[in-house]
Amino acid sequence: MSRPVRLLLADDHPVVRSGLRALLSTEPDLTVVAEAATAREAVAVCARESVDVVLMDLQFGSGMQGVEATAAIVARPDAPRVLVLTTYDTEADILAAVEAGATGYLLKDAPPEELAAAVRAAAAGRSALAPAVAHRLIDRVRAPGVALTPRESEVLRLVADGLSNQQISRRLHLSQATVKTHLVHVYGKLGVESRTAAVAVARERGLIRR
Template sequence: MRTTPIRVLLVDDHAVMRAGFRLILEGAADVEVVGEASDGAEAVAAASRLAPDVVCMDVQMPVMDGLEATRRIVTDPASTAAVVIVTTFDRDDYLFQALSAGASGFLLKNAGPEDLVSAVRIAAAGDALLAPEVTRRVIARFAGADGAAGAPAHAEGDRGAAGVAARSSVAAAALGAAPGPELTDREAEVLALMADALSNAEIAVRLHIGESTVKTHVSNVLLKLGVRDRVQAVVYAHRHGLA
């Protein structure tokens, strides 16, 4: 269990927005805002200097946009920060560029205060997330399924920011591969809950097991399916009828 506050860097070119985020996050006992930046270049320098656990990153900013700043922070060998894109714009190009840049998640600014705090906690725990509004679009895009729009929707809305992990783009080869070795019953349960947009912590509660056990099951699922990350696993599950 974490014993130190989650260190957060806020990046947005609007001072009022940063002030609002700071007020929300500092209301949580386990979160500490360690710095602010008003553009991507400042964000890269601040991330190097302050070593935050999580960076809340806007997209449209002067000097350097949030997508390029995300790419530089994530690829910095000295950085361990997770980047969560927090933007006003529900645009597919921003979404997929952010995931390709290595962002741990994508949250819209119309999310509730509790969603922002949840997003920071999820990212700091090594999980990742998508706003519920975009989860199915990612699945449809990466699975290449024409009928995805008509697929049954999962109950995403009442889980706030918790969503499908999104660390990198999906490899087409993995998606097109034949089903791998059989999963155990527990691994199949974990995969189904991953596909239903639950985080590791939520899966642990649902299955009444420890979060470290969930992480082990997730690692085994990724290995057996031959996929690189949770997004690939979720798409695989939908494509092969495992969800």
Template sequence: MLTVLLADDHALFRSGVRAIVDTQPDLTCVAEVTDGRAAVEAVARLRPDVAVLDVRMPNTDGLTAAEAIVAAPGNTTAVLVLTTYDSDESLHRALRAGVNGFLLKSIPPEEMVSAIRVAGRGDTAIDPSVARRLAPRIATSVRAPEPPPELDRLTVREHEVLLLLADARTNAEIAAHLHLGEETVRTHVSRVLAKLGLRDRAHAAVFAHTNGVVRAVGEGRRPARP
């Protein structure tokens, strides 16, 4: 059973999410709070598996709370950030903090439940519409002039997987696109993360866009090894 904490200053939205969570046989809501400061305190006290935080809250905002939760010594709580606004600054800051998800509040209920489960097992869920639209804009402002040499550690297949991660594809979508099994894709993803020294697939997407990897495709650059 995954335990969930909800932090949102809008009572109607919060109660709606709780109703969705509590109808699931494998999820239970252990607390509701209305601001980021209370979220940090509740996570430290209750140690929920997943904390779902709204970005805009009084006293302490959701991103500041997320940073505090993730950075706390011994933290085991995964953090999902919810927002009404698809701000590139918010996305970039959330990913830098090490959250397990960045989702729009308009997400369908079944996708919200799925994202909580994904976060609960330590993976990362980013709203595809957010990642695909905002990542190129993030890249425009901070992209390195040339793709980094670390790319040469990747095989051609691993490079293809990295590009699909940059497009916010799931393992199932990558498998279908490359005509591979999902277990094989998981292996490739793990190798990409290990070779590039990245924490998770969300950071792989940011890496690809901020280091010129996507641009390198158009310029014909490929990894050195097959």
């Protein structure tokens, strides 16, 4: 056993950062070297300090989100591993995080031992998926599942918030034509014919959280 694993905690909740710090401090081979309360700060810390593993939340209150930060962090040479640690296990979120370059995906209600094990796995370059998350992915593969692309999910979520196509196009810096295209694809995949029906079905299948 050589030097300890150097950790960065990136989460906008002070409670969560303290909790992780407390839980991980009992592990002699793990050291928390920094905390970040915003995604942007997490990227900055990784750029100037030597970090082995980042525990990254996906939701930050505003500004840059966890997925973007993950992509920015792993883009550099000698980048740390990023372990996504979030409350939800929506398929779209998991896929987006993995695509952005996350090494693993954990849920915040995971038992502490699982947490420490995942950090060690990530530090060693191995992938770490929480059992619950792994289950979802397996179900996903087995059920010819409705696989919405990240962009489609994003648009659908804004629809669920009551936005019009025009508002969505402005929010995402797209043309209305593109929004419509995404929605038509969503309707096809969900087997519906209107935006409200799509929202209803997506809610039922857990594709949308509030």
